[in-house]
Amino acid sequence: MNIIRWAARIFGTLLVVFSLIFFIGSMIEDSHNQGLGLETYNIIVFAVLGIGFTALILAWWKEGLGGIIAFISFIVFNLLAAASPVEGSRYMSLLLIPLVPSILYLLYWLLKRKTGKEGRRA
16 A cells, blocks of 8 residues: 555656646746736636645645545646647647546545554454
C-alpha cells in the first residue's frame, strides 16, 4: 500500500512542479508579447487546473479529500478542454495524465479504509 501512496506523491508533486514551471514561463512570455489579457474561458480552465493541483498537494495529508477534489477537478478540466471554444483546437488524450495521481490517492485511501475496518473487527 505504501508503494501506491508514494507513487501518487512523487508523480503528483512532479506534475505540479512541472506544470508550474510551464505556467510561469508562459505568463512571463505573454506579458512581454501582449500583456496579461486572458479570456474568460482560459481563466476558468486555469482556475479548475489550479484547484486540482492544490488538491494534489492537500492529498499528502488527506489522501481521500485531496484525491476526490483532484479527480473531480481534472475531470472538469478535461471536459472544458474537450469543449474548447478556441477555433481549430482539438482534444489531446495527454490531458488525462493528471488523473493518474488522483486515482492512485483514491486507491490508497480506499485500501487503507478497507484494511482499517478489517483490523478493527479482529
